[in-house]
Amino acid sequence: MRTAFIQQLIKEAETNDKIFLIVGDLGYHVVEPFRDKFPKRFLNAGIAEQNMIGVAAGLAKEGYNVYIYSIANFPTLRCLEEIRNDVTYYNGSVKIVAVGAGFAYGSLGMSHHATEEIGIMRTLPNMVVASPSDPGEAQAVASFTANYPGSMYIRLGKAGEKQVFPDNQEKLQLGHLHCLRESDSKNILLATGSILFDSVNQINELSIDTAIYSVPFIKPLQTEQLLKLAEKHPNMVVIEEHQKSCGLGCAIIEQISDLYATGRLKNYPKIHRLAINDEYVHIAGSEEYLRKFTHLTLSKDLFC
């Protein structure tokens, strides 16, 4: 997923001289093609994330569209105040690209698990939060970001994620939920990130009739589309590799609640949330292992 993103970024940078990539001394074997092609628009800021965000903010103020690439917690939690005060306050054109979503770096331990940052990033005004589910979506998100003039957080997996959608050239609209499978049943599965792949396999194994949507943008979410989906599919299952608090499930519930409170949605749907249950993981394990360990697995009883 990370390679797909960087490759697309290289394509965009060929015709867009505003694109600037900064890495926090990470990205071995991923970012070098960009560095070699655009040495004047590439920088290794070292292991100093607070300064890295400040430098990015300054470059953005001078007209660049600045991408920051690092492992999930470092360019987010480590320098949260810099992001808030120096980037999103101005809606500056800084794109924080974080690899290692969820348990992607499972065995490296909690310091490398990105399991809270969706909630933290989406609370910041002006911040768009993207979380593609497969390499094709990562590419489409990269393409979107190249011409988006404001602040964004982009949550990527690692390497080797499988392609889920057949057409990886599809363009994504901001906030649009991306349909993988239609269904006339009451069920809908909403997933974000590479856990979508596992979820589709589980749906197929359990022979569940359900609509399946990827959520490549957690913020904003297109309200009108969500309203239609909630009316058509009143049994909603939301899965994400993130704490239950403040993640995708919460974002969906917030919107559904507002739609119901204002009378636009007549019947409140059932919303099942599969997320990490307010805990840290203290053991080693692959991403697949840790997903099971934290019960991020679909079961038949969640569906009608």
Next chain:
Amino acid sequence: MNSSDFAKQIREMSVKMVYRANASHIGGAMSMADILAVLYTDVMKYNPQKPNWEGRDRFLLSKGHACVSYYATLALAGFFPAEELDSYGQNGSKFLCHISHLVPGVEISAGSLGHGLPYGTGIALAGQIREQDYHTFVLLGDGEMDEGSNWEALMFASHHHLNRLCAIIDYNKIQSLGNTNEVMNLEPLVDKLKAFNCHVLNIDGHNHEEILNAFRKFEVQTDKPTVIIANTVKGKGVSYMENNLAWHYKSPNEEQYETAIKEIEK
């Protein structure tokens, strides 16, 4: 207007603003007044009619709490009418008690410390890459040098030879709860900054000739970022405020206000 008269007016306007709004931070605003006066009369390129003119020198106030003297500077430099400062700190005013970028001439908002220098480093880097000749000035508080982000930025700036970046430390030696050498000793500051590979100038931050001379030395520097340590007096210009921690917080009453104005006008 020469820089001495400019500085006098900055001080008068600053005391007035703080008095009217019953606001804090007059001590640190007074200590940096001479630096601002020299910058805006004899050093910086700017156009008050076009605050975002591409060729302008960039000035970032990192010690955003001391903004009254910078607002006064911008008014005196012609960025907006001085009467607008009457709304400072009042409901609905754009003149926040920590510097706001929505005021014409202000590059960035600040308030949380340790942000201005990394931000300014990015601005200076953009200029270096595009071979533009503007200078970037960042004015920092001394207490603010406790923040690790500043040292990250200095390492970065010297690594990238950002010779058009000038940090000025308003070294009045008093921070929020005490003297800097008691809270978190910065000394030996000159040696530390030199060890970070900066071009360091240690001056009297109230002597206009020395201040100007330091900026002239910065302008011809070709390899390193410059740090000017401006040794100053907190509350400079008003006897009862000078070197007194209380004036980090206090606002003058009517009598104190009148005394202050008289002393500044002398």
